[in-house]
Amino acid sequence: MENMFRNGIFRLASLVLAGTMLTAVGAASAETAKKKGSQAPFEVKYANIQWFDPVYIADEKGWFEEEGLKIKWVGEIPAAQLVPSVASRSIDFANRHTPLVLTANAGGAKLKIISAGARTTAERPHMKYLVSGENTSIKSVKDFKGKKIGINSFGACSEYVLKEYLKRNGLDKDVQFVVIPDANQEQVLKQGQIDVAVLHSPYYEKATKAGGAREVFSDYVVDKGRTGMLPYFTSEELIREHPEVVKKFVKVLVKASNWTNKHHDEAARIFAKRRGLDPRYVGSWEYYKDGKVPSDKEVQWWIDLLVREGKLKKGQIVAKDVYTNAYASQAVSNKK
Numbered sequence: 001m002e003n004m005f006r007n008g009i010f011r012l013a014s015l016v017l018a019g020t021m022l023t024a025v026g027a028a029s030a031e032t033a034k035k036k037g038s039q040a041p042f043e044v045k046y047a048n049i050q051w052f053d054p055v056y057i058a059d060e061k062g063w064f065e066e067e068g069l070k071i072k073w074v075g076e077i078p079a080a081q082l083v084p085s086v087a088s089r090s091i092d093f094a095n096r097h098t099p100l101v102l103t104a105n106a107g108g109a110k111l112k113i114i115s116a117g118a119r120t121t122a123e124r125p126h127m128k129y130l131v132s133g134e135n136t137s138i139k140s141v142k143d144f145k146g147k148k149i150g151i152n153s154f155g156a157c158s159e160y161v162l163k164e165y166l167k168r169n170g171l172d173k174d175v176q177f178v179v180i181p182d183a184n185q186e187q188v189l190k191q192g193q194i195d196v197a198v199l200h201s202p203y204y205e206k207a208t209k210a211g212g213a214r215e216v217f218s219d220y221v222v223d224k225g226r227t228g229m230l231p232y233f234t235s236e237e238l239i240r241e242h243p244e245v246v247k248k249f250v251k252v253l254v255k256a257s258n259w260t261n262k263h264h265d266e267a268a269r270i271f272a273k274r275r276g277l278d279p280r281y282v283g284s285w286e287y288y289k290d291g292k293v294p295s296d297k298e299v300q301w302w303i304d305l306l307v308r309e310g311k312l313k314k315g316q317i318v319a320k321d322v323y324t325n326a327y328a329s330q331a332v333s334n335k336k
Helices: 002-038 054-061 079-087 098-106 157-168 182-190 203-209 223-228 236-241 243-262 264-275 297-308 326-335
Strands: 042-046 069-073 093-095 111-119 127-132 148-151 176-179 196-200 213-218 230-235
Touching: 042 093, 042 243, 054 243, 054 264, 069 243, 079 093, 079 098, 079 111, 079 230, 093 111, 098 111, 098 230, 098 297, 111 223, 111 236, 111 243, 111 326, 127 157, 127 182, 127 203, 148 157, 148 182, 157 196, 157 223, 157 297, 182 196, 182 203, 196 203, 203 213, 223 297, 230 236, 230 243, 236 243, 243 264, 243 326
Parallel strands: 042 069, 148 176, 148 196
Antiparallel strands: 093 230, 111 230, 127 196, 127 213
């Protein structure tokens, strides 16, 4: 009887001990899961940009993952909607031309340029002005008089840079702008519905290399490309809420941009793969070194133009308030 009692006590103690161990293991597992959950990558909402973009390069090479970020591709967004999409927090970052950031902020948006992005060079311009390969009558900007010109949207580089060049040549009121997406302009040009196509990479490579169009000039003709900065920007709200995310995003962006400058051909192939394009007709842009905006002048050029166009009031926006090089500088210092 006594043995049976002792055996029962032993079994009960064993069950209690086993239960305690399972509870401890369960608690440890829960704590481990909690820790793992806290290390889950931050999802960055980002549009499938139609033009060349180093974000594709960095995503392909796993550089965002290394920083604890994950690009959540949301699909293509029309060029004209990229700035409003960042302002409304539908996406977290985008790259479009400086005047759109300026006019959005003038209208009440709170956007900040966080990296300089692409630049115009003679060899790799931001835009090219193309005519049909069979058109021999248009040889210079003087021949644009009375012509229909395709642009991807109003209020950005495709409109304003050409308008400035036309104005300097006395032709600013003598052309008709027609809004047509870059992807459709080559075909519309061939059909004769427009006389001039204003195209970005990779669309100008496709049009010229395939023989359907020829270049008249590029945007480098306007002040040696000072107008060509294509910056990355985000909302000031995101900067306040997730400063580390912005810091890491720019770090990866700078890495990918600098890498692109040294590996243009491979970068073009990766972009072609990600976009489902023929690699024979794809190129890449040149990027500002280390992602830094060189000076206030790159922003001030646009402020002055928008004041002349009546889109901004004089003194309404100060160049140094529009951008920051802080994140790009941190990316470079962390690299050393």
